[in-house]
Amino acid sequence: MKKLISFFILLLFISPLIGVSTVNAEDLKTIGSECLYNVECASGDCEESSKTDPQGKTLSFCDCDDEQDCVDVYGDTKENWICKDGANSTWDLDYCLNQDIEKTQFPIQTKKTGSISEIVADLLLDSSAVITQSYSEIDNIVKKPQPKIAIPGLSFSEGKTIKEPDGNYLYIPFLGEYIGAIYKYLIIVAGIIATAMIIKNGFDWAISGGEAEKITHAKTRIGQSLMGLFIAVSSYFILYTINPNLVEFKNLRVRYLEKIPIESMVFENHDPITPATPTTGSAKGLATTAYDATFQAFANCAGIDWRIYKAFAYKESGLNPEAKGGKTGKFIGLFQVFQPYCKDALKKIKWDIYCDSPGLTNPWVNNAYAALLADKNVAKIEGTCSSTSAPDKFFMLYIGHNCGPGALSSLLKIGCDINKWMASPPGNCSLGKMNFAKSVTGVIQQLGASSFKTAPENSDLTKCPFKSGLPNINSTNATDSTTDTSKPTAGGTDWTASCPSSPHKILAVGDSITADANSYIDQLQKGCGGKISFEKIAKSGEQTLWMYDQIKDKQNLQSEGFTDLFILGGVNDIASGVNENAIKKRLTNIYNFGKNQQLKVTAITIIPWKTYPTWTPPDQAITENVNSWIKSQQGNLIDEIIDYYSLAVDTNDPGAAKSGWTKDGLHPSKTGHKALAEAAAASL
Structure with a gap:
């Protein structure tokens, strides 16, 4: 009898688990198949689309959840895929973007027809993807959860978003409702157990045969069963008496910030600077062609005459990529870009990482932001004032660039007569800014531009640099050294080293030394101009094992134009306690990789770092031993050695860097990086 009762009690506890379904791997649906639940899809993502059937019912399809899903269905390597957020043209379904644009795959037929390149280029400039993602993130938070184990009586109510005087809040009831349902379920289970125990012991009493011990x-x-039942049933009142908050399952209240898409922003502090304004670096004349190739490349993104970009940059920064201006001094580069705006705008095309490194002083990063902004503003202007004269459109385009797309939208509601704009300028776009826009228009005309699309060759959207998804900005020359006669500089100091022919x-x-935005490799490119291009594979805090993992699967680097492999690493290995032999083995793997790829392998010795806080005396011995081993490998594993340790070490304090050569005892200063850059130039 006891075993039977125990069986029924166990059955009560496992009953919520009964009915959980399973799906065989071979039955899972692939990307593009219609679905109802995530578990049906091999990718685990059944996404609701904006597509409907003839009856108006919204359809859901399996799409990618990460890059591995793209590999599983379409092949290729994981590094070549990006699972991109859906946009209007893809029916809001995520799609697999390939580094080779023509290999890009969509879960279902896109709304727009045409070549893959045209569709992808349009998608990468589609702001709806960012807006949709912002709202879908909120929807996912307040969407009713689907418990894997059903709880009898559990029914979730809807989450809410409520606008309150001090901001927007999400009210999420699910946790409280879940706890409440479990509480009620356990009360019922406790009642059943207590009742079963009463019946069982009543039966024992009845068959006790009058034995006092059994009856007692x-x-x-x-x-005990009655007492337990009483406590279970009355627990609510007991807890309420102790503290009413113990039985009040409140909704989670979370404040959220609503994203403002770039096309709705108003720039409050973007005051343009003139070429005469003192800034870091030097202004250039309008005749310089230093950045023309950059302007021409990005002109494809908005389909406008590239000379519009040149005029904007000339008037805002004097064609000085290091210029800083605005009321706060935080507007940087050719187009005077504010870094938070840069990150927000470039995030959707996964270029936001470049806002930090190589940073806004890089002409390509700066122009990328200006191109996205121009694309939005051109669409607004052409959609509202298509018949307006070209000079007035130039004026409007600059207003959108300087005051923000949100300000442009407000002004376009007034009409297409810019004289009315100037007669009553809004507070966020002063008359001074409008007069400045007039002068910008004059420069555009001076350069020979007479319409948005004067040069048809710069109207090919498929040639926009954004179409490659994750380009190597660093490998693109910032200047055209054949036409810019100004003396190259590195880190603000005259470049003295000889550059390769x-x-x-x-x-x-x-x-982190290589990842630095002003690292030796950046200064090498600045110093030698068009002779040097590069790609960085570097990350702060990483060891040589990580470095090898990032490159080991790369193939045919020579066909991509690579000629050299530079390696600077090992200090993080030492600081983390990796033994000397392991460090040598890791570096050997990297050197062998370069040899197998038929690249010239240049090894840089580990830097002197004695004054860094984590340094210990045993670290010095390992540093010196590894450096000696590196130098011994020249002509074997290594083609060229740059002995930065000997170059930077303080002879009066062995193990420490020279005064002024380091920022913190470990990372080189601009002086240190410049010295390493010049040594690198000599090695080439």
């Missing part, structure tokens, strides 16, 4: 035991167990494309592998 049965009475005790019945009394032939072009070099360098794969620079390292840690």
Whole structure:
């Protein structure tokens, strides 16, 4: 009898688990198949689309959840895929973007027809993807959860978003409702168990045969069961008496910030600077062609005459990529870009990482932001004032660039007569800014532009640099050294080293020293101009094992134009306690990789870092031993050695860097990076 009762009690507890379904792997649906639930899809993502059937019912399809899903269905390597957020043209379904644009795959037929390149280029400039993602993130938070184990009586109410005087809030009731349902379920289970125990002990009493001991035991167990039942049923009142908050399952209240898409922003502090304004770096004359190639490349993104970009940059920064202006001094570069705006605008095309490194002083990063902004503003202007004269459109386009797309939208509601705009300028776009826009228009005309699309060759959207998804900005020359006669500089100091006569494309592998926006490799490119291009594979805090993992699967680097492999690493290995032999083995793997790829392998010795806080005396011995081993490998694993340790070490304090050569005892200063850059130039 006891075993039977125990069986029924166990059954009560496992009953919520009964009915959980399973799906065989071979039955899972692939990307593009209609679905109802996530578990049906091999990717685990059944996404609701904006597509409907003839009856108006919304359809859901399996789409990618990450890059591996793209590999599983379409092949290729994971590094070549990006699972991109859906947009209007893809029916709001995520799609697989390939580095080779023509290999890009969509879950279902897109709304727009045409070549893959045209569709992808349009998607990458589609702001609806960002807006949709912002709202879908909120929807996912307040969407009713689907418990894997059903709780009898559990029914979730809807989450809410409520606008309150001090901001927007999400009210999420699910946790409280879940706890409440479990509480009620456990009360019922406790009641059933207590009732079963009362019946069981009553039966024991009835068959006790009058034995006092059995009767007493049965009475005790019945009394305990009744007490337990009483406590379970009255627990609510007990808890309420102790503290009313113990039984009040409040909704989670979370404040959220609603994203403002770039096309709705108003720029309050973007005051343009003139070429005469003192800034870092030097202004250039309008005749310079230093950045024309950059302007021409990005003109494809908005389909406008590239000379419009040149005029904007000339008037805002004097064609000085290091210019800083605005009321706060935080507007940087050719087009005077504010970094938070840069990150927000470039995030959707996954270029936001470039806002930090190489940073806004890089002409390509700066122009990328201006191109996205121009694309939005051109669409607004053409959609409202298509018949307006070209000079007035130039004026409007600059207003959108300087005051913000949101300000442009407000002004377009007034009409297409810019004289009315100037007669009553809004507070966020002063008359001074409008007069400045007039002067910008004059420069555009001076350069020979007479319409948005004067040069048809710069109207090919498929040639927009954004179409490659994750381009190597660093490998693109910032200037055209054949037409810019100004003396190259590195880190603000005159460049004195000899540069190679032939072009070099360098794969620079390292840690935070290489990842620095003003690293030796950046200064090498600045110093030698068009002779040097590079790609960085570097990350702060990483060891040489990580470096090898990032490059080991790369193939045919020579066909991509690479000529050299630079390696600077090992200090993080030492600081993390990795033994000397392991460090040598890791570096050997990297050197062998370069040899197998038929690249010139250049090894840089570990830097002197004695004054860094984490340094210990045993670290010095390992540093010196590894450096000696590196130098011994020249002519074997290594083609060229740059002995930065010997170059930077303080002879009066062995193990420490020279005064002024380091920022913190470990990371080189601009002086240190410049010295390393000049040594690198000499090695080429």
